[in-house]
Amino acid sequence: MAKKSATLVMNELMFDKQSKGERVVNLGFGEAGLPVLPSLTKIAAEHLPQxxxxxxxxxxxxxxxxxxxxxxxxxxxxxxxxxxxxxxxxxxxxxxxxxxxxxxxxxxxxxxxxxxxxxxxxxxxxxxxxxxxxxxxxxxxxxxxxxxxxxxxxxxxxxxxxxxxxxxxxxxxxxxxxxxxxxxxxxxxxxxxxxxxxxxxxxxxxxxxxxxxxxxxxxxxxxxxxxxxxxxxxxxxxxxxxxxxxxxxxxxxxxxxxxxxxxxxxxxxxxxxxxxxEPQDVRQRVVQSRILHQKVSHAIYEIFEAAGAKVREPNGAFYMYPTFRNTEIAERFGVTDDRQLSSLLLAEKGIATLPGRAFGDKPERMGLRVVTSMVYGTNDEERETTLHSQDPVNEPSVRQALDHVREVLL
Amino acid sequence: MAKKSATLVMNELMFDKQSKGERVVNLGFGEAGLPVLPSLTKIAAEHLPQxxxxxxxxxxxxxxxxxxxxxxxxxxxxxxxxxxxxxxxxxxxxxxxxxxxxxxxxxxxxxxxxxxxxxxxxxxxxxxxxxxxxxxxxxxxxxxxxxxxxxxxxxxxxxxxxxxxxxxxxxxxxxxxxxxxxxxxxxxxxxxxxxxxxxxxxxxxxxxxxxxxxxxxxxxxxxxxxxxxxxxxxxxxxxxxxxxxxxxxxxxxxxxxxxxxxxxxxxxxxxxxxxxxEPQDVRQRVVQSRILHQKVSHAIYEIFEAAGAKVREPNGAFYMYPTFRNTEIAERFGVTDDRQLSSLLLAEKGIATLPGRAFGDKPERMGLRVVTSMVYGTNDEERETTLHSQDPVNEPSVRQALDHVREVLL
Structure with missing residues (x-):
């Protein structure tokens, strides 16, 4: 018998809170958080009669x-x-x-x-x-x-x-x-x-x-x-x-x-x-996405780093994995394992993450999988704007999410 | 280790023969053989940006x-x-x-x-x-x-x-x-x-x-x-x-x-x-499809019945399962099991079917799984015409396939 994956359980809990009007910063679900490239929609639509x-x-x-x-x-x-x-x-x-x-x-x-x-x-x-x-x-x-x-x-x-x-x-x-x-x-x-x-x-x-x-x-x-x-x-x-x-x-x-x-x-x-x-528009889209992920990941990394977590600086994708063993935050929140930390962050602090144990890690390391790509906007228009922004970290949706995380952790 | 399913192997062999310009009546692949209902294409296209x-x-x-x-x-x-x-x-x-x-x-x-x-x-x-x-x-x-x-x-x-x-x-x-x-x-x-x-x-x-x-x-x-x-x-x-x-x-x-x-x-x-x-257009489409499948299945059933195979008259879907043990056809073709019969029909007679063993049956029963829905046309326009025909059995594509099968078996 299999259980529903931890990722999807967290995602559903988060939507549940959001549907009640609670503010949740989604650092939990491993999705790229950007709209579909229009040329791909067009090709798919043309071939739907197949x-x-x-x-x-x-x-x-x-x-x-x-x-x-x-x-x-x-x-x-x-x-x-x-x-x-x-x-x-x-x-x-x-x-x-x-x-x-x-x-x-x-x-x-x-x-x-x-x-x-x-x-x-x-x-x-x-x-x-x-x-x-x-x-x-x-x-x-x-x-x-x-x-x-x-x-x-x-x-x-x-x-x-x-x-x-x-x-x-x-x-x-x-x-x-x-x-x-x-x-x-x-x-x-x-x-x-x-x-x-x-x-x-x-x-x-x-x-x-x-x-x-x-x-x-x-x-x-x-x-x-x-x-x-x-x-x-x-x-x-x-x-x-x-x-x-x-x-x-x-x-x-x-x-x-x-x-x-x-x-x-x-x-x-x-x-x-x-x-x-990989025609021109696909290559360009991938490069733009990569640059956006890099900028926002770096900004979020700096917050976790400043908060005293042990964390590698990301150099790819849209994730990071801070651990909180022997940190001031773990002490302040009164938590001793990853699930306590992740549950407290979601229930009381409005930040969704996944506990390290979902990735096979030891609970006492207090690892969190942090996704950095779900803060680009609440609809495709906002996400497209963030994607093309010279300063995505200061786009309203990203800024708001970073401020929230900073406030909780620092 | 798994092997590719028998259905798909047969399908690829058949396409191979067809690509060499050989005529093959496809009674092999279990597909409904009809075009997409336009309202479904429309809804899918609208939601591709998701x-x-x-x-x-x-x-x-x-x-x-x-x-x-x-x-x-x-x-x-x-x-x-x-x-x-x-x-x-x-x-x-x-x-x-x-x-x-x-x-x-x-x-x-x-x-x-x-x-x-x-x-x-x-x-x-x-x-x-x-x-x-x-x-x-x-x-x-x-x-x-x-x-x-x-x-x-x-x-x-x-x-x-x-x-x-x-x-x-x-x-x-x-x-x-x-x-x-x-x-x-x-x-x-x-x-x-x-x-x-x-x-x-x-x-x-x-x-x-x-x-x-x-x-x-x-x-x-x-x-x-x-x-x-x-x-x-x-x-x-x-x-x-x-x-x-x-x-x-x-x-x-x-x-x-x-x-x-x-x-x-x-x-x-x-x-x-x-x-x-099940809005109106879906219900209507399903009814039309059912009537077409019934008419063509019945016509093909009559051929296998006349050929001396043991076969139940279909009363659903677009299949039938004739068996050929102790039949004049098995004797005439010199075959003693299902694979010999199915291979001979495809290689020498231009009729694709699947041998009963692919469905767990005993080879010596000489069962063939016959699909009746792949003869409606060679493109969506022909298939749509056949679907709406009052006499689909006499539409050119269906007629040609039935004549070919009749010629081989009777």
Missing amino acids: NSYPYVQGGAQVRKSISGYFQRRGIASDSELCLTAPGSKAIIYALLLAIQGDLILSRPSWTSYGMQAQLMGKKVVWVDTPEVAGGIPDPSLLQQAIDTDRAEGGNPRILLITNPDNPSGTVSPADALSKLATIAKNNDLTIISDEIYRDLAYDQKQYVSIAELAPERTIVTTGMSKSLALGGWRVGAATFPKNDLGQRLYDSVVGSASEIWSGMAIFLEPVAEYAFA | NSYPYVQGGAQVRKSISGYFQRRGIASDSELCLTAPGSKAIIYALLLAIQGDLILSRPSWTSYGMQAQLMGKKVVWVDTPEVAGGIPDPSLLQQAIDTDRAEGGNPRILLITNPDNPSGTVSPADALSKLATIAKNNDLTIISDEIYRDLAYDQKQYVSIAELAPERTIVTTGMSKSLALGGWRVGAATFPKNDLGQRLYDSVVGSASEIWSGMAIFLEPVAEYAFA
Whole structure:
């Protein structure tokens, strides 16, 4: 039996408070918070008369566009080994079904990875993140964790990383990825690299994918939910290695897909084909979004930093992960674990966040996943204005949210 | 490891032949073969600017519409226990995950039921269908099958039926359903009733849902893929019993959904809300479609009947299931099992069907699943003309397909 995800429970509680007229700053729900790019709406509308069942893996044209997207990023990709799905979450689920053995996850990491493993009775080996970034296990702890799992009769086979990551909004440096790639090779691990936030890494030139370092064993997943703010449209994609392993996993994922979800809504294929080809308006939109996320994340980071939380400065996506163990705030609020802190912030202080335990973290660290992208406006017009503002931090909606958070924390 | 579904493999092979310019009559792919109702396209287009993540179970309005749809059909339904998903296939998968124990399936039954069970290592107890209809286990064999499974250490807990069914296109009579409901009660089985073809039962007045007979233990699934021909849009729905069992399964399915597929594309919620409310244009479209399916199915049935196959006359949906054991055709074609027959028909005779084994049937019965709805035209204009024709069997596209099948079989 599965429970509703923590993210969605929090979201519903927050809407409930808001519907009662209470003011809540939404730092809780991991959505990009921006309107749809008009060219994408137009393409979708034109193709709505299509109603045939889709190819499970997506048609040849959209897969060609996806492989081009990866190739431009230095990732070897063959369109015959690319696929689409209604969200990359579904692809990751089917991958975890396809690969026997234990799943190695960083602590903290995105809620659904651990929950998916739980749904299928798969063991999770949790490894703390390094100081330098979230979304990856600490390379200096990984081999030990693998050895311990084996000693306990486990069979560690899958390394799932997120880069940039949710919950910390940080990009993994190349040297850490290189160490992980070596350990993965030495231990015959298959790597799933969730790169759905890749185009929102603030410094694109510095970005390295682990698929460049271990191309023979890495499946890369992505989607249109984050850099193009299309979470509600459900568009995911992936590329698999061109070898026996890749073909075997590809066939298995397509097989599971055909029995669980059939495919992505067919009229979204031309949308994905267009977006992954990255024409001018898409590129520009992604750059604008990235700059906005960076500016607002930085402003919110400064508040948490000033409040005495331990927090990495975000350098990608629209998240951060402050922890509050041994802080003045924890003492002042009289809380001793993450859920107490997060509940108090929502119930009494009007700030929605998610407690670290939803990401597999230890409650006593008092971690909070903070989303920075839901403060851009209360309707599409405001959000569009914020997106194009030279000084988004001083747009009314953002300013109001920051003032509220500052008032509570400082 | 899962394999691509038989349906989709056949579909791709068929397109391959067609792309080489070979003529193939598509009696293979289970799609409704009709264009989108324009009002639905319009509503979807209007809501494309919505891009937030959906509620996993669907918003309150669409769930209210879904419960009304079921209530009008005599099925007790509470909107708090209704949900949407990207296809009813996904809902059934999550239900099978949620309910421990073995799955009782009729033989033959829709491919994906058995494949889903296989994906999660769930045992299937196969029970032959009765003479009177497909989609249900023979009530006179069911208790014995349950007892045998228990004697072998099994734990039979789920009865999954389809009414009207795929592959045979038949509606289950009330007395057979009543016997199944009694056996389900006596053995504490949870019933999943897949009623996605319900509105295409040719005699709506005769239709009975098993949810009317065993409301305390029946989950009913439906969708917009068949009666509204929207397979490619991915819209499914379900209603759960208002009791502890129903609430527990509902929560579990929503929990799995939140970790596997998140929800249906959000801009399709208003479409589903409109369609399940059944305004005049939707009702009219469904009636027109039903009449068309009935006329063409009957014409194709007459050919298979004349060819000496054993086949039930369809009284719902757009399928039939002829078997060819001990027939002149099997002898003439020199085939001894279903796959040989189906392969020969596609490769040499230009008729695509699916072999019965894809539906769990015994190869030596030489069963073929025949779809009757893919011959209405080669484009939306032709299909729309066929839909509104007083004599669809004599529309050029239908006539040509029937002539080809007649020529091959008679």
